[in-house]
Amino acid sequence: MLVPRLLFRTSNRNLFQPCKTSIVKRNLLFGRGRSLNDDDFFIFQASDKYRVSREAKIYWQGPRWSKFLFTMRFVGTSLTLSSLFFVGSSLIVESAEKSPSLSNIINESKAPVTFSLIGISGALFLLKRGIPGLTPYLVKFGYLRLDVMSLFNIIRSPYSNASSLVVSAFSHRDFLHLAFNAYALYNLGTFIEQSYGPQAILALYSSGIFFGPLFGLLLQRVRLPTLGASAAGMAMFSFVATEWPAINVHPIGLPDFQMTLQNAMYATVVWTFFGLGRMWFLPRYAGSIDHAGHLGGLVGGWVYANYLKRQKQLRQAQAKKWFIVW
Template identity: 30%
Template sequence: MGFHCRECVAEGNRTVRQARTVFGGKVIGKPYVTWTLLGLIAVGFVLQQVMPQIAADFGMHGFVVHVYGEWYRIITSAFLHGGILHLLFNGYALFLLGSALERWLGHGRFLTLWVLGALSGSALSLLAAPGQLSIGASGAIFALFGAVFVTGRRLGLDTRMILVLLVVNLGITFLVPNISWTAHIGGLVAGFAIGAVFALLPRGEADHRRRSLVHTLMAAAYAVLLAALLIGGPVLVWPALGLA
């Protein structure tokens, strides 16, 4: 009966080609990032109910978050929600869209998309109303809508239902009171932009290292663009973040 030393097995594994998705991410078994994000927004909502002071400590007043110089609230606001229906809608959309996208993109690209979508929603909210953010993960969710449409088209899938859902949700955004159009549109722009990067770049054949480098650089460039918009936008937002 033979055996293999650990070093031999490790060396052999380095020569085995890892399975990759069409977008360059590692093929995954379970959408752990999606599940983790769902758990975090659920925990955030429970804490809001049992310890209301926590929501106040993170700047939440009604359906908005006031920044008050606390720059981290541009991302923590995504884990606060205005009610059970708000939470359930965002959670259900995250479960459906996130599970598919994470399998298509891999863990890292999917998390990057989610975070940049949330930040884009916060950025547009700050540009529209300096010092004030919308609560909820809606910016990130609309980024998932945009990315599912782009990546689904790249995979040759029928995306008509996604388009219908997107149009319906945009209609709700502008017709129903107390819904932040800035967070939704900001997130949607991020979803289309980052989704297009992941789905379409680089053009032609490319190994996964080159693809990953292009995706990383483009995602970083988008993050820098968000920062530039906040620093030099039509209204001076940076002082509201306490970074002036």
């Protein structure tokens, strides 16, 4: 059972309105201190409809997959879509660099790819808030419903779509969510893009698209949708901390306190596992932060950093071998 039916009542004029219910039930469903918005009403009433007619919907979609086969299919779909995003965005960047009209803009901007990724997230948020009629479509194609997928062992449903594996990395629930992720992407992305080039940013964003939902599927135990660029931001943070562990940083709100990036990453990992443990053993107090997706992003950034180190070592070994032979 995805959602208690007593939490919502439908109306002909307004799709979703919350019923009167206790604070405990609201906290259990949405997390403590979480305020409701139109996205929540759409998501959970759609879930309720899906629960009521699940047998017909699953029959319409085809045979149910076993848990193992579904996980393998999910991994394959997520890997394919994240790879397509990386390849497609890389081709767009190369074409823009060769364009006479766009090359000047790219050269003048210190981090054009980072700003473009932030701009896409902002544009989706403005569309969702500016045109209410688009909200159902942006939620369906942009909010990753891992709860529905894992419950019914199915990737595509009438209320969720496989495209959400990618679009969810650009979708945000509210302005504060968007602002915080945009701030993190701006600080980390500009540094990485200036130091390693646009390919590194696209690779890290793609790793967040792949590893975030994967870890969410394996570890997530709440009924909230997965969305936001936080997994990609965590991938960038993990990458910078692995490549530059000795850099000193100041945590937000603590200007007089500094720590190395390596220690900051260790603290983030501890905080993430604490959130996962609270979600598993105290689900009523789990909150709405996707700690599983954050952990996936951290792993993705670490994997990419070690991949670059391995490639550098291979190039150095080949150069050394060439000089010895010569």
